Amino acid sequence: MSQEMVRKAKQIIKTISQAPEFTKTRIEKLLGVKLVHSPDALPQLNYYEGPIPDGPFSRVEVREPNQNQDQTWLIDLTVRDGIEVPLAEFEKDPIGPTAEMDVEPRVPPEGLVTYSVKDPVLSTHYGFRARRETLQQVTFHRPP
Numbered sequence: 280m281s282q283e284m285v286r287k288a289k290q291i292i293k294t295i296s297q298a299p300e301f302t303k304t305r306i307e308k309l310l311g312v313k314l315v316h317s318p319d320a321l322p323q324l325n326y327y328e329g330p331i332p333d334g335p336f337s338r339v340e341v342r343e344p345n346q347n348q349d350q351t352w353l354i355d356l357t358v359r360d361g362i363e364v365p366l367a368e369f370e371k372d373p374i375g376p377t378a379e380m381d382v383e384p385r386v387p388p389e390g391l392v393t394y395s396v397k398d399p400v401l402s403t404h405y406g407f408r409a410r411r412e413t414l415q416q417v418t419f420h421r422p423p
Contacts, residue, residue, distance in 0.1 A: 285368045288335040291356070292373060292417055296401055301352035301421050303327045306341050314341055324348065335362050336417075354419040364414040366407050369394075374405060384409065391415065 291310070298305055303314050303325070312329045317340065320326035325343035337359035344350045358364065378394040390409030395402060402420040407413060 284335045284362055285364055288358075288364050288414065289369075289373065291334065291336060292403070295354060295356075295419060296403060301341065301354050301419065302343060303341050306339065306354060310339060312339060314339070331356075331359075335359060335364060335414075350422060352419075352421045356417045358414050358416060363411070366392075366412040366414070369405060369414070373403070378405075382409070 294309055295301075295306070298309060306312075307314055307329075310331060312331055314327035314329040316322075317324075317326040317328045323345070325345055326340070327343075328338065328340045330338055335358060336356045338357040340353075340355040340357075342353040344352060374394045374396060378396050381393045381395070382390070383393070384390040386409075388408075389411065392407045392409050392412075394405045394407070396405075397403075400421060404418040404420075405414065406416040406418070408415050
């Protein structure tokens with residue numbers, strides 16, 4: 280794993296976490312991608328997704344709240360196949376010693392260990408493959 284991919288992953292995470300809102304338009308601008316309505320979502324749900332052409336993440340999903348659903352914005356970043364960002368690179372920053380840990384041994388293919396960093400404005404969840412201890416996804420939750 281190159282230090283450049285670790286640096287880019289941390290930079291993208293920091294950029295998203297500092298955004299004042301998690302709207303489709305804001306995330307498109309921050310990541311330079313075009314998001315489309317998720318084909319798996321009901322038409323009335325504001326669920327969008329799109330590929331990220333390069334870097335450590337391959338895909339982003341954005342969920343905007345509406346009056347009929349949970350009033351939380353969600354962003355999910357999926358790590359690109361073949362990119363291995365090790366847990367050791369995240370343990371001190373941005374995860375830190377106060378993160379909550381959740382182990383899900385039955386998540387294919389090798390289990391998932393999630394570290395959750397929470398503050399009053401944002402919850403960030405870092406999902407790592409259990410055996411290899413490499414980053415699989417990053418999920419952000421923020422109230423509007």
